[in-house]
Amino acid sequence: MATELIRPPRLVPGSRVAALSLSSGFVTEVMDRYHAGVRQVAQAFGWEVVPAPNALRGPEYLDAHPQARADDLHWALENPEIHGLVSIIGGDDSVRLLPFLRPDLIRAHPKVFLGYSDSTVTLLQFLRAGVMAYHGPALLTDLAESGGMHPFTVEALRRALVDEPQAYDLTPAPQWTQAPQDWNDAAAQAVRRPHQPGDGWVWLQGDAPVEGHLIGGCLEVLDMLNGTPGWPEPELWRGAVLALETSNDVPTPAQVGYWLRNYAAQGILGDLAGLMLARPRDYTPEMTQALYGWVRRVLKEAGREDLPVVANVDFGHTSPQLTLPLGGRARLVPPASAQPPGRVTVTP
Known part of the structure; x- marks a missing residue:
């Protein structure tokens, strides 16, 4: 199926990238952070980030006009x-864009779309339209990371969006952080957040x-x-x-288990690789x-104790973060079939 998907053209130095507020219009409250992201993207990749016509019109306007957000896309x-x-930043309501989205335009004009969190809605509409999409940093998060973009983030983006498409191994981050940041503190923008040593991935099951x-x-x-009509x-x-992935809403492990039971009832878990x-x-x-326990429990209920599962990816x-080419190929090789700690290879 993945071979039927259109791969968007790669980005190169000089590419112009539109910054979209498909969810919250919060960006206007942290414009220094926005400009830091624009500047760091130019420094790292040579791309020119330009705001879409409605992207900087503020949270009140964008909340009242979901069609304006779709128009920007x-x-x-x-x-x-x-x-x-x-995507400039996530939020919680881009599902409201569904009545206005034009899948035919996505298919007719395949371009790289990058985002995560609430951008999940749009990422999946790209897949439904037959175009690969990229689950990765937003402009205000890792692209505007305080102290500069993390090299791990830069390398992940290069492999997914810039380099000639070829298979490569994903690797655990050498360090990570979820420390809060004050995006209104101009001085803090120059200071890298405290990080913890990388703790690697965890293979829960599968041989x-x-x-x-x-x-x-x-x-x-x-x-x-x-x-909704936007469900794949x-x-x-x-x-x-x-x-x-889960957000800073911090759903309980049990809630994650309940969502997975829904996927089991739909037949999704039974069909996964x-x-x-x-x-x-x-x-x-x-x-x-507790989360790992719930995952194993639901997969056992679904008769999928054979399913390879890698966690803590x-x-x-989280920061720094990988960029995952949705629609691209992924190969999971559990530790039982490879040298520990197992391998994940993707082809963007």
């Missing part, structure tokens, strides 16, 4: 001077290597999307490697172990 797709699209196309996103947003068709789940779980946002070690609401 369509403007960026149809504008021949725009080569890529990046045999598997391969499938990547699909997924933020669990809370997927819950909002579930049952069954063939998009079939044979997939599902990548799931593999499962990747992100480092859970703001979890204690006890919560993390560096994507989503």
Whole structure:
């Protein structure tokens, strides 16, 4: 199925990338942070970030006008001077864009779209339209990271969006952080946040290597999307490697288990090739172990004790983060079939 997806053209120095407020218009409250992201993207990649027509109109206007947000997406797709699209920040209501979105424009003008969290809605509409999309940093988060973009983030973006497409191994981040930042503190923008040493990935189950196309996103947003016309068709789940992350809403381990039971009831878990779980946002070690217990429990209920599952992967609401090419191929090789600690290989 993944071979049927259109791969957008790669981004190069000089590419113009549209900054989109598809969710919250919060950016106008932290414009210094926005400019830091624009500057750091130019320094790292040579891309020119330009705001979409409605992107900087503020939270009140964008909340009242979801069609204006969808219009920005369509403007960026149809504008021949725009080569890529990046989400400025997430939120909790881009599901409201569904009645206004034009899948035909996504298909007719395939371009890189980058984002995570609430951008899950748009990422999956790209897949439904037959175009690969990229689960990775937003402009105000890792692209505007205090003290400069982390080299791990830069390398992940280069492999996914810039380099000639070829298979490569994902690797655990050498360090990570979920420390809060004050985006209104101009002095703090120059100071790198405290990081913890990398703690590696955790393989929960599975012995045999598997391969499938990547699909997924933020669990809370997927819950909002579930049952709407924007929910992916069954063939998009079939044979997939599902990548799931949780937000700073910090859903309980039990709630994650309940969502997974929904996927089991839909037949999604039964059709998967593999499962990747992100480092859970703001979890204690006890919560993390409870989460792993719930995942194993639900997979056993679904008769999928064979499913390879790798957890604590560096994507989503953690920093630095990987960029996952949704629709690209992912191969999971558990430790039982490879040299520890196992391997994850993707082809963007």
